[in-house]
Amino acid sequence: MPRKRTTPIPQPADVGSRMDGDLVARAYRKVMDRQELTQAEREVLKRHEKQKEERLRWQYYRSIPQKHWRAMSGRQTKVINEQAARYDIPFGGATIDLPAVVKRFHDFLAERTPRSWPATTTSCSRAAAARPWNDTARNARRWPGSIA
Numbered sequence: 001m002p003r004k005r006t007t008p009i010p011q012p013a014d015v016g017s018r019m020d021g022d023l024v025a026r027a028y029r030k031v032m033d034r035q036e037l038t039q040a041e042r043e044v045l046k047r048h049e050k051q052k053e054e055r056l057r058w059q060y061y062r063s064i065p066q067k068h069w070r071a072m073s074g075r076q077t078k079v080i081n082e083q084a085a086r087y088d089i090p091f092g093g094a095t096i097d098l099p100a101v102v103k104r105f106h107d108f109l110a111e112r113t114p115r116s117w118p119a120t121t122t123s124c125s126r127a128a129a130a131r132p133w134n135d136t137a138r139n140a141r142r143w144p145g146s147i148a
Contacts, residue, residue, distance in 0.1 A: 027045040063095045066080075
């Protein structure tokens with residue numbers, strides 16, 4: 001079954017933010033005219049700017065230029081495209097959809113997790129289980145007179 005490569009962009013669910021449109025417009029007019037804002041106008045303007053910033057952030061996450069991805073990864077375009085094809089992770093195009101890459105990356109890790117490991121075992125305890133000679137309690141039982 002082909003994977004869906006797009007993830008939805010979170011949208012503000014606040015109905016009140018849509019109703020504040022006229023108050024935001026009035027606040028922007030006052031800012032342009034260098035007038036003092038009321039407390040309500042300051043609050044609604046701050047909330048509006050925060051929502052706008054969040055919306056733009058998600059837009060940017062979904063359209064990272066390949067040039068920037070190349071700089072962040074430290075890999076050549078050829079290597080990036082080969083890895084994208086080999087591991088089926090969607091970072092091999094002109095723009096990178098970061099939410100899709102992160103989702104596919106975590107799916108990739110989940111597919112390759114050994115089934116013998118319990119789900120609650122942490123990576124540190126897995127490493128300790130793989131090296132029983134580092135277990136100080138076991139060493140103390142083995143050599144009671146030594147400092148373990």
